[in-house]
Amino acid sequence: MKGRGDRLAASLAERELDLMLVTELVNIRYLTGFTGTNGACICGPDTRLFLTDFRYTERAAAEVEGWEAITVSDDWLGGIAAHLSGRVGFEDDHVSVRLLERLRGKLAEGVEAVAAGGSVEKLRRVKDEAELTASELADEVWTWSVERGLAGRPEREVARAAEARIRELGGDPSFPAIVAAGPNGALPHAEPGGHTIGSGELVVFDMGAKLDGYCSDGTRTFAVGEPGEHAREVYETVRAAQAAALAAAAAGVGAEALDAVAREVIGAAGHGERFGHGLGHGVGLEVHEAPRVSPRSEDVLSAGEVVTIEPGVYLPGELGVRIEDLVVVAEGGCRNLSGLPKELQVVA
């Protein structure tokens, strides 16, 4: 993580900041490697301070490298304020109204707190190679789940078994798995319930693994037994939309334009109203992070960013289809981290 503090420090000049105060835990982990639940980073051209409390002194010594670790004993905000000077950026998208007010009460005269949220998130968009391994683990679990057969099992049991399998393989679920069969598939965030998966149903199976802090996210829609003609048609529409978006994803492409590529395919098939979410989102230390890939996104994709490509069609009372891959954006294209086939898999 050594270069990360340097990259953050280098980004301060353009905002005319002397220091950046980072208090969001995921951002702190990204910058320093620290995995505890209380900390703060103060970063500037010549400043790399990491603050925590006595509970984490030893953990900080073990985990944090390249930052001077300081244990604040009593007055946490006062301890932070004592190291601040000049124009100090803070994470206005994370810091609560109350916390800012209390921090301002502790600042020395002349110290100014300036809204600068998103500074670390921007760095996090571009991933290292080490951040990309969780996807393979998840692929293994889909394959394992389907080999055990889906028909006759309650959705909830399939979901819980997949999560347990992720843990057995050394990861953690990056979110509770979604297993939604038949009409339940039309609820994009259905909680897996007691519904027993039946033959002839499509099953939306959305899950992710977390490994060394990094998340994966993906979805496959399986047919349990031979699906009806309409189900197959809808599936092929989503598959075509996803393929078009995968082909279009590359560094320099606007996220809104990329979303539109998939949306047009689905619209042309008459399901425009039934694709009620954005095409994708960034994935990393958090399962939802920058950039957003949606009709209202102003983001532009850059090389090294990791995003989902996940069009879907949801027909209330009937069925849902979603196909989601995780890709690394590159110059001239993208690299797909999901290794599973996209042709409709008819399973038992």
Next chain:
Amino acid sequence: MKGRGDRLAASLAERELDLMLVTELVNIRYLTGFTGTNGACICGPDTRLFLTDFRYTERAAAEVEGWEAITVSDDWLGGIAAHLSGRVGFEDDHVSVRLLERLRGKLAEGVEAVAAGGSVEKLRRVKDEAELTASELADEVWTWSVERGLAGRPEREVARAAEARIRELGGDPSFPAIVAAGPNGALPHAEPGGHTIGSGELVVFDMGAKLDGYCSDGTRTFAVGEPGEHAREVYETVRAAQAAALAAAAAGVGAEALDAVAREVIGAAGHGERFGHGLGHGVGLEVHEAPRVSPRSEDVLSAGEVVTIEPGVYLPGELGVRIEDLVVVAEGGCRNLSGLPKELQVVA
């Protein structure tokens, strides 16, 4: 949850608020039963509005009772602002600086956003009977873990097995279990590692279960094989401190005074410097919530509140001891939810 909105509405007058806007998800779940990841409540004497987006329309219909559910389609903050009037409390301890700024930009003239954080947390301090069942599940898992033997197993394996057992019994871990043996016990928030538990070591075993959204939290320190004399002495000091605090806990007692009861016992034994955290904290939908029981707390305990009583002594490089029960505060005393013995258990 029906009375909860009423209780919140009744609390507004004393702050001269017309409405309260609740955006914190755990608080929303407490008020409405909603378990999705996006929502807002607007509560006033004659107002019970629950807002969410299209993804959760059906879930809201299934889960939310006693609140009018509204789906906001496009402009989330604008959709909220449209229902606000007069003096509106917001959760300044949760709402970010940026979110407040954007919300203020959407408010109609004359609408005022007033800091009112902690309003729902205050209601949450007093628990219903249904909120207390997770503790029994956790007790079962300690017993199960110890029956399998601790000696010769890596700390991490014991912790992961206990978490898996919690899940098998229908719950979820309310936090990653802590299993810290020998000198590792001196790190109050140690992450269980590859250290193999040896005979003669004390093992701090801190875990909790979550059931229907509600958490438990507890700790036992076990002796693996016969402990040394010093270890036993330290254990008995902590046990005496805990017993004293349990005897003193009751409605109307100040949290600071309660903390002092345990702290004095430990101080008298010469370990005052080695009890570096507060005596306890509230537990409910979150594993740490109001009230705080610490030397700097200004809270006063009320009947129905659920708090931990968890003194500890941590001797760096040597050992740690913590004993933690979960209790319901009552008039004239407290009811202990933890059913496990407190005499030092010597296990295999």
